Amino acid sequence: MTLLDVKNIDMHYAQRPFLFQRKQEVPVLQKVSFSLQEGECLGIVGQSGSGKSTLGRIILGIERPTNGELLFQGVNLYEAPSKHKKRIRRDLQAVFQNSYHSFNPKQTIFEILEEPFLNFEHFSKTERQHKVRELLDCVELERAMAQNYPSQLSGGQQQRVNIARALALKPKLIVLDEAISSLDMILQKKIIQLLQTLQKERQLAYIFISHDLQATRFMSDRILVMQHGRLVEEIGKDGAYQHPASQQLYHAILPSHPRERKHKTK
Numbered sequence: 001m002t003l004l005d006v007k008n009i010d011m012h013y014a015q016r017p018f019l020f021q022r023k024q025e026v027p028v029l030q031k032v033s034f035s036l037q038e039g040e041c042l043g044i045v046g047q048s049g050s051g052k053s054t055l056g057r058i059i060l061g062i063e064r065p066t067n068g069e070l071l072f073q074g075v076n077l078y079e080a081p082s083k084h085k086k087r088i089r090r091d092l093q094a095v096f097q098n099s100y101h102s103f104n105p106k107q108t109i110f111e112i113l114e115e116p117f118l119n120f121e122h123f124s125k126t127e128r129q130h131k132v133r134e135l136l137d138c139v140e141l142e143r144a145m146a147q148n149y150p151s152q153l154s155g156g157q158q159q160r161v162n163i164a165r166a167l168a169l170k171p172k173l174i175v176l177d178e179a180i181s182s183l184d185m186i187l188q189k190k191i192i193q194l195l196q197t198l199q200k201e202r203q204l205a206y207i208f209i210s211h212d213l214q215a216t217r218f219m220s221d222r223i224l225v226m227q228h229g230r231l232v233e234e235i236g237k238d239g240a241y242q243h244p245a246s247q248q249l250y251h252a253i254l255p256s257h258p259r260e261r262k263h264k265t266k
């Protein structure tokens with residue numbers, strides 16, 4: 001079943017071309033349309049500045065597009081009455097790249113993870129403690145870590161806390177914007193495996209935004225390639241890269257062995 005329908009999204013920002021010049025409307029997204037099925041992982045790749053994060057913010061309801069429609073389970077995200085919006089906010093969560101900056105450093109991990117329940121549920125303290133323990137188990141973090149502060153955790157552990165927080169309200173879709181980019185290769189693999197397990201267990205859908213084609217390919221059922229604010233190609237799981245923008249991204253991946261690198265640049 002279709003979870004998300006993105007229809008003809010345009011986004012313009014007012015930018016000053018040069019100092020002291022009058023602001024002009026610059027198109028950052030143009031006629032972006034796609035849909036996402038329940039439980040699907042859709043990758044969005046593109047070079048820096050192609051509009052990936054802007055699109056992610058629009059999907060999350062953080063920014064309103066200049067034109068176009070966004071339907072979440074058939075409900076228009078920007079026109080919905082507040083009761084519906086609250087429901088959509090639960091179902092739509094995000095994990096961003098810089099995990100540390102998304103925390104209040106004065107809160108313990110327990111306080112960070114109990115917050116969604118305080119905001120959206122009427123659980124007792126004991127129920128919240130139980131739920132936080134469940135979340136820590138889910139992302140394979142020690143329960144004792146609940147008493148720590150974010151600064152006492154490694155980057156990988158912080159990103160697990162972020163994923164746990166995103167999972168708290170049992171969402172239907174998580175937008176992962178460069179969510180593994182700041183981690184080393186081994187941690188990236190572990191987090192991808194964790195995300196894939198959670199996806200299967202919970203029928204979760206992901207939008208996996210990245211400039212890393214290799215990681216996105218590994219993670220996604222389908223990939224959309226963006227260039228200058230437009231979707232220029234859709235690639236299936238084992239599909240070939242046809243568009244020059246996709247090929248450029250593909251050729252930017254350095255194979256691990258120098259012999260393969262030589263072969264690839266031919």
Ligand SMILES: Nc1ncnc2c1ncn2[C@@H]1O[C@H](COP(=O)(O)OP(=O)(O)OP(=O)(O)O)[C@@H](O)[C@H]1O
Nearest residue numbers: 013015028046047048049050051052053054055211
């Ligand atoms: N609030 C804003 N005001 C003006 N311009 C903006 C704003 N946000 C983004 N832009 C512009 O929109 C374009 C796309 O930015 P965006 O961050 O969406 O790209 P991206 O593909 O996610 O890049 P990266 O991979 O580097 O994060 C850029 O040229 C950027 O300068």
